[in-house]
Amino acid sequence: MKNRNTAPVGVFDSGVGGLTVVREIARQLPDENIIYFGDTARVPYGSKSQNTIIRFSEQIIRFLKTKHVKAIVIACNTASALALDAVRDEFDIPVMGVVIPGARAAVEATRNRKIGVVGTDATVQSGMYTKVIHEMASDVTVIEKACPLFVPLVEEGFKEHVVTREVIEYYLESMRNTDIDAMILGCTHYPLLRSKIRDYLGEKIQIVNPAYETAMDLKELLREQNMENGGATSEHSRYSFYVSDAAEKFRKFANTVMPFDVPTTNVVNIEEY
Amino acid sequence: MKNRNTAPVGVFDSGVGGLTVVREIARQLPDENIIYFGDTARVPYGSKSQNTIIRFSEQIIRFLKTKHVKAIVIACNTASALALDAVRDEFDIPVMGVVIPGARAAVEATRNRKIGVVGTDATVQSGMYTKVIHEMASDVTVIEKACPLFVPLVEEGFKEHVVTREVIEYYLESMRNTDIDAMILGCTHYPLLRSKIRDYLGEKIQIVNPAYETAMDLKELLREQNMENGGATSEHSRYSFYVSDAAEKFRKFANTVMPFDVPTTNVVNIEEY
Numbered sequence: 206m207k208n209r210n211t212a213p214v215g216v217f218d219s220g221v222g223g224l225t226v227v228r229e230i231a232r233q234l235p236d237e238n239i240i241y242f243g244d245t246a247r248v249p250y251g252s253k254s255q256n257t258i259i260r261f262s263e264q265i266i267r268f269l270k271t272k273h274v275k276a277i278v279i280a281c282n283t284a285s286a287l288a289l290d291a292v293r294d295e296f297d298i299p300v301m302g303v304v305i306p307g308a309r310a311a312v313e314a315t316r317n318r319k320i321g322v323v324g325t326d327a328t329v330q331s332g333m334y335t336k337v338i339h340e341m342a343s344d345v346t347v348i349e350k351a352c353p354l355f356v357p358l359v360e361e362g363f364k365e366h367v368v369t370r371e372v373i374e375y376y377l378e379s380m381r382n383t384d385i386d387a388m389i390l391g392c393t394h395y396p397l398l399r400s401k402i403r404d405y406l407g408e409k410i411q412i413v414n415p416a417y418e419t420a421m422d423l424k425e426l427l428r429e430q431n432m433e434n435g436g437a438t439s440e441h442s443r444y445s446f447y448v449s450d451a452a453e454k455f456r457k458f459a460n461t462v463m464p465f466d467v468p469t470t471n472v473v474n475i476e477e478y
Numbered sequence: 479m480k481n482r483n484t485a486p487v488g489v490f491d492s493g494v495g496g497l498t499v500v501r502e503i504a505r506q507l508p509d510e511n512i513i514y515f516g517d518t519a520r521v522p523y524g525s526k527s528q529n530t531i532i533r534f535s536e537q538i539i540r541f542l543k544t545k546h547v548k549a550i551v552i553a554c555n556t557a558s559a560l561a562l563d564a565v566r567d568e569f570d571i572p573v574m575g576v577v578i579p580g581a582r583a584a585v586e587a588t589r590n591r592k593i594g595v596v597g598t599d600a601t602v603q604s605g606m607y608t609k610v611i612h613e614m615a616s617d618v619t620v621i622e623k624a625c626p627l628f629v630p631l632v633e634e635g636f637k638e639h640v641v642t643r644e645v646i647e648y649y650l651e652s653m654r655n656t657d658i659d660a661m662i663l664g665c666t667h668y669p670l671l672r673s674k675i676r677d678y679l680g681e682k683i684q685i686v687n688p689a690y691e692t693a694m695d696l697k698e699l700l701r702e703q704n705m706e707n708g709g710a711t712s713e714h715s716r717y718s719f720y721v722s723d724a725a726e727k728f729r730k731f732a733n734t735v736m737p738f739d740v741p742t743t744n745v746v747n748i749e750e751y
Contacts, residue, residue, distance in 0.1 A: 246530050247520050252633070257519050257723045357630040360525075368644050375641070450530045474533075476749040 210434050213238035215269035215277040220248035222393030223280030224462045226416045233420040236434045239444050240272050246449035250283040251325025262288040266296055267478040275432050282391045283325050286333035306422045307389050307415025308337040314387040314411045321380050322349040324391030352376040359394045373405050381406055389413045449475040483707050486511035488547035490538045493521035495666030496553030497735045499689045506693040509707045512717045513545050519722035523556040524598025535561040539569055540751040548705050555664045556598050559606035579695045580662050580688025581610040587660040587684045594653050595622040597664030625649040632667045646678050654679055662686045722748040
């Protein structure tokens with residue numbers, strides 16, 4: 206049996222967005238090996254039902270377990286909001302999501318007890334951010350807003366186009382007219398629009414990206430359970446990338462996001478798991 | 479064994495878009511029973527690879543065959559372009575797509591032998607419309623353009639928003655500056671933006687919606703093979719609708735597109751087929 210401490214951490218997302226979480230884990234936990242899975246054959250998750258997102262998440266966790274991962278991070282906000290509770294008790298390794306870390310960072314950031322949350326349709330409809338924030342601080346007012354066009358705009362490379370500014374205004378005008386002072390980017394694609402969102406909302410609203418807090422929580426989890434990789438010499442490949450479709454497209458995108466070279470990406474028929 | 483003539487026609491699409499084809503078949507072939515499948519758990523297809531789209535199409539055809547369909551219409555342009563050749567010889571019932579009928583309508587419409595095609599990334603990258611048009615008329619110049627934001631704009635209800643006009647201009651400016659006189663709406667979502675596209679392109683370009691020609695071709699196919707339903711009394715339900723996710727959302731959308739009431743939609747775990 207493999208040594209548990211040198212075993213990799215599994216990270217998954219509906220597609221490429223979770224790479225922003227991998228990037229943060231690699232930065233904060235440089236000794237950990239990571240296996241990433243992006244469900245590019247079935248992306249996006251944000252418009253799909255809870256039952257389907259739970260089934261997809263279960264398949265991915267079963268696949269990651271074949272790689273002997275010691276813990277799993279659900280890097281996708283939609284799957285964290287809709288599937289974490291269902292899968293956490295089902296598997297014998299720790300599974301964590303991005304919603305609780307993101308919520309905690311926002312609760313710590315807000316001064317006037319008003320937090321905004323932007324995310325996919327499914328994440329916002331689940332009300333999970335509001336629920337988790339209220340468990341941490343029942344006096345906080347939470348305003349959630351679905352921004353479903355943000356993901357296709359990022360994927361189609363419209364980051365700098367005038368249309369993106371107009372779509373941001375369309376979705377966030379009501380948010381700007383409130384007195385929230387912290388806003389959670391509750392979808393892993395949204396950090397890629399961060400500077401445009403900040404330009405529109407102004408400096409009075411602190412923008413919270415759950416990736417940073419998620420990596421901190423993972424670090425604490427591994428320490429608590431004595432699962433940290435103690436700086437063992439790195440294996441042949443520290444970071445492995447798997448997808449359910451279009452590996453080359455993913456690899457190219459990954460190389461624009463990650464601070465190291467991603468030489469290969471492997472395709473998995475995830476429906477078989 | 480069931481009577482082949484009264485057996486239903488199977489129609490499938492990646493999601494809701496193919497309903498525009500069902501609507502046309504119901505209008506032109508009012509005696510035919512139809513079973514529709516929308517792959518709402520894995521929508522969209524337009525950004526995915528050929529292997530994946532073939533695998534999805536095979537699963538759907540296997541499902542439709544359990545319903546004893548006599549013929550299958552691939553209402554999705556992406557699946558027609560990328561999977562029709564692969565699946566046509568694999569199954570023992572006739573399978574037709576929307577690309578050939580759409581191409582023929584455009585070839586008949588053009589006077590100055592220049593045709594434009596708009597579609598998803600996958601459809602345009604396949605070059606299938608150009609290939610099929612050149613088999614029909616090698617002297618025709620074809621200009622293809624992927625418009626990947628059109629689908630999310632339709633799905634998010636942005637049809638009347640100023641952003642949609644700007645995205646149309648962004649994608650179609652180069653098309654307007656050519657002298658094409660016919661343009662194929664090579665994605666089943668695009669007819670829902672037809673009036674906006676026409677406003678932008680002007681009257682000199684005839685807009686071709688493959689749905690109409692597809693229904694005509696289906697009629698001819700059924701007649702040739704003596705499979706027409708001879709006006710037998712309608713069964714309990716003439717039209718049945720199946721999806722892989724989010725049945726109620728689909729049903730509501732279907733009721734806005736179809737000229738008759740869609741009382742129920744059934745969910746199928748398509749990955750099991």
